[in-house]
Amino acid sequence: MNPFTFTQPKDVDGVLAALASGARPVAGGTNLLDLMKEGTMQPASLVDINAIATQGLDVVEEHEGGLRLGALARNADTAYHALVRERYPLLRSAILAGASPQLRNMATNGGNLLQRTRCVYFYDVGTPCNKREPGTGCPAKAGINRQLGILGTSEQCIATHPSDMCVALRALDATVHVRSAGGGARAIPFADFHRLPGDRPDIDSNLQPGELITHITLPDAARFVDHSAYIKVRDRLSYAFALVSAAAALDLDGDTIRDVRIALGGVAHKPWRVEDAERELVGKTASETAFAAAADRILQGARGYGQNDFKLVLAKNAIVQALTVAKRGTDKAQGVQQ
Numbered sequence: 001m002n003p004f005t006f007t008q009p010k011d012v013d014g015v016l017a018a019l020a021s022g023a024r025p026v027a028g029g030t031n032l033l034d035l036m037k038e039g040t041m042q043p044a045s046l047v048d049i050n051a052i053a054t055q056g057l058d059v060v061e062e063h064e065g066g067l068r069l070g071a072l073a074r075n076a077d078t079a080y081h082a083l084v085r086e087r088y089p090l091l092r093s094a095i096l097a098g099a100s101p102q103l104r105n106m107a108t109n110g111g112n113l114l115q116r117t118r119c120v121y122f123y124d125v126g127t128p129c130n131k132r133e134p135g136t137g138c139p140a141k142a143g144i145n146r147q148l149g150i151l152g153t154s155e156q157c158i159a160t161h162p163s164d165m166c167v168a169l170r171a172l173d174a175t176v177h178v179r180s181a182g183g184g185a186r187a188i189p190f191a192d193f194h195r196l197p198g199d200r201p202d203i204d205s206n207l208q209p210g211e212l213i214t215h216i217t218l219p220d221a222a223r224f225v226d227h228s229a230y231i232k233v234r235d236r237l238s239y240a241f242a243l244v245s246a247a248a249a250l251d252l253d254g255d256t257i258r259d260v261r262i263a264l265g266g267v268a269h270k271p272w273r274v275e276d277a278e279r280e281l282v283g284k285t286a287s288e289t290a291f292a293a294a295a296d297r298i299l300q301g302a303r304g305y306g307q308n309d310f311k312l313v314l315a316k317n318a319i320v321q322a323l324t325v326a327k328r329g330t331d332k333a334q335g336v337q338q
C-alpha cells in the first residue's frame with residue numbers, strides 16, 4: 001500500500017489549485033484505481049473531481065451547431081443521450097462497444113481519453129517497461145504483443161491506446177477543452193491530444209501537468225448520420241479491448257463519395273487517421289476496390305512484431321468492412337445489447 005493524500009474540492013478553482021500542486025484527478029476511477037492497486041501508478045496525492053460535475057462538467061448539449069460533452073458526463077449517459085443517438089451514431093456505437101454496462105455507468109468522458117495502455121508489461125511491475133519506467137526497456141517487442149501496435153511505434157514502445165470512444169472522436173474531428181489554475185484555458189484538436197511514443201513513451205498525451213479536461217466539442221456531423229459504422233474486432237464479443245477497430249463515416253451523393261472519415265483503434269499509441277487517404281476517396285465511387293486502396297494507403301508503413309502480425313491483414317479487412325457497412329447504412333440499434 002502506498003500512502004497518498006485525498007481531497008474532494010467543491011468547486012472548479014479548488015480542483016485546479018489541487019492539480020497545480022501536483023495532485024492527480026480521479027473521475028470514475030475505473031482505470032486509475034486499478035493501476036494504483038497494481039502498483040503501476042503511485043500518485044502521492046489524489047483529487048476527487050466528482051463534486052464539480054454539476055457545475056457544467058456533466059452536461060451533454062448542443063454547441064454551435066455541434067455537440068458539447070462534459071468531461072464528467074458518464075460514458076453511458078453520453079451514448080444514450082438523444083442528441084448522440086440521433087446525430088452522432090458513430091460515437092454512440094464506439095462508446096457502447098467498450099467495456100461493460102457497469103463500467104460505462106462509472107467511466108467518464110475525460111477519463112476515457114486518458115485511460116492507459118493495456119500492454120501486459122506496463123501492468124506487470126516485475127518486468128521492465130519504458131512507459132512505466134523510462135529507460136528500462138521494452139520486452140513487448142519480442143514478447144507478448146498480440147494486442148499491440150503496428151503503426152507509429154518506436155524502438156522504445158509499441159503500446160496501443162485502448163479506447164473505443166477516442167476512435168470515433170478522432171474520426172469526427174473533436175476538440176478537447178482544458179483549464180488550469182490562474183485562468184489558463186486552451187482547446188486541443190483531437191489529432192494533437194494523444195502522442196506517438198517516440199523516445200518518451202511514458203507521456204501519453206499533450207495535456208500539461210495541472211490541466212483539467214472540462215469538455216469535448218464536436219462539429220456538426222449531420223452529413224454522416226445515415227452512413228457510419230464502428231467495427232470492433234476482439235477476442236470476445238463483449239468486455240474485451242479491440243485487437244483492431246475501425247470507425248467509418250461516409251457522405252454519399254448516390255454512390256459517389258462526397259466526404260469520408262476513417263479512423264483506427266488498437267493499432268497505435270493514438271487513434272490512427274490518414275487524412276490523405278480520405279481525400280483520395282472523395283469523388284470516387286464507393287466500392288470495395290476503392291475502400292481496399294484506401295486501406296492500403298492508411299496502413300502504409302505498418303509492421304508487425306511477431307504475435308501481432310495478423311493485425312496487418314485484420315486492419316485492412318476492418319477498414320473495408322467498416323466502409324462497406326457504412327455505405328449500406330447506419331445501424332441505429334448497433335451496440336444496444338452490449
Ligand SMILES: Cc1cc2nc3c(=O)[nH]c(=O)nc-3n(C[C@H](O)[C@H](O)[C@H](O)COP(=O)(O)OP(=O)(O)OC[C@H]3O[C@@H](n4cnc5c(N)ncnc54)[C@H](O)[C@@H]3O)c2cc1C
Pocket residue numbers: 024025026027028029030031032033034049071072097098099100103106107108109110111112113114115162163164165211212213214239240241242
Ligand atoms: C475490465 C475493463 C474493461 C474495459 N474495456 C474497455 C473497452 O473495451 N474499451 C474502452 O474504450 N475502454 C475500456 N475500459 C476502460 C474504461 O473505458 C476506462 O477505464 C474509463 O473510460 C476511464 O474513465 P474514468 O472516469 O473511470 O477514469 P479514471 O480512472 O478516473 O481516470 C483515468 C485517467 O484520467 C485522468 N482524468 C480523469 N478525468 C480527468 C479530467 N477531467 N481531466 C484530466 N485528467 C482526468 C485521471 O487522472 C487518470 O489518469 C475498460 C476498463 C475495464 C476496467
